Amino acid sequence: MTSTAGGVPDEPSSPLRKIAWHWRHDEKRELWIGWWTLVVFYNLYGLLFFVIARTQPPPQPTLAPSEIAQWFDDRRHGLIYGYAIVFIVGGATAIMNATLAYTMRRMSVSRAFAYSYLVIYALATLPGMLIMGVVCTVGAMRPDRDPELMSWLYDFAFLSFEGTMGVFLIGSLVWMVAVLLDRNRVFPRWFAYLNLCNALTEVVVAPAWIFKDGAFAWDGTIAWWINMGVFVTYTTAFLTLLRRMILREDFGTGPLPELARDEAQEPSGSLEAAR
């Protein structure tokens, strides 16, 4: 292995050594760790909620108390172990939120945007997963309780999770305004408008507090399925744009440089290349 003039050895070819090299020498190391945390977290989040705990897609709000007690019993182990992992990985949201707030700190806008985003998304962790996790775990670990109480837990879990999208709405709007005002071209403007679309679909889940069946209930076509489609599109978009932003990052304060076409397709000189 040869060394460059700056004392940094050339990037090795074997995958493990490559990771070690990037760990030691990549100046974007922290950003890539943040990005990978986001990717792993969202995949894990989907796996835990949809496959292991089986709380998503949400069940019917109209179940009778005895059916609700059965619902908890049917997925007892999934709820306990699934949400145990959720509680363990919940701390990753600190790294994720910091990485997303970093994008706003790199913009030419006031720091208030990044701080507002951090605060609102720190709060969003509660209705976004922790309350539901705690309540479902309580239900799963106390199967001998009165079905009426289980019914109350069931409503609390799903209404706190599905019906409290306001914090995400404000977060999306903060990001939207930051992108529109930014002169450093950190994100394209269409992403600002996509934030608005996402914010507007967060509004339509509010009727889930009123309706127990139909399109507006917490498992409804409009309140859940369409909303989820928009959310997945939005999340995919910001993960892709964030990766691109890290590739473009020059640690300066002015506009971010654009990527050459081949650089965007085959990134090198970063942890990303170790993939």
Place this chain on the structure above:
Amino acid sequence: MTSVAGTPSSTSDRTQAARFVPGQPDMWAFVLFEALVFTAYFTVYVFNRARSPDLFLESQTHLDLRVGVFNTLVLLASSWFVARCVQAAREGSFRAATTNAFLTMLFGFVFLVSKVREWAAEIEQGFTFTSDEFFSFYYFLTAIHFLHLLIGFGVLAIAVHQLRSPARRSQETIETCATYWHTIDFLWVMIFALLYVMR
């Protein structure tokens, strides 16, 4: 963004408009995405209507078609004024453009008041968000459109802010704002057809 402060009808802006679409292409991505989301809402409405046609038809008779037509005409007029605003800005007539932007706002405001009065009248008759499935969709679709309209006033305020100072004027931004306003109009025409006209 092709910001051409002070020279809204400059060659670069005209070239951009000729080569792509009016305003920022990014706003057209928004239009496309919103059209997809609303298409999904409309599909759910039509599907639910097909399952209970009698209930939907009966409830629909409680809507005043004349108010719906009035709202549609008012919003179409507002769209016409915003188009005139863009045209005037392209020609460098910024005073006329500003007047047309204010007229757009005025007609948007008339729509807003008319919609609130219509809601109040329906509620007075006992038809609320939870009365039946048709009225749930009626309030949902008109309210989400109303929210878009409220954002539209902010968007028009940006256009007026741009037009009032030569240092800020950007034809592209003005056209982007107009594109948003036309989207509100386009969505309303679809909502009007589904809620008031379709039998």
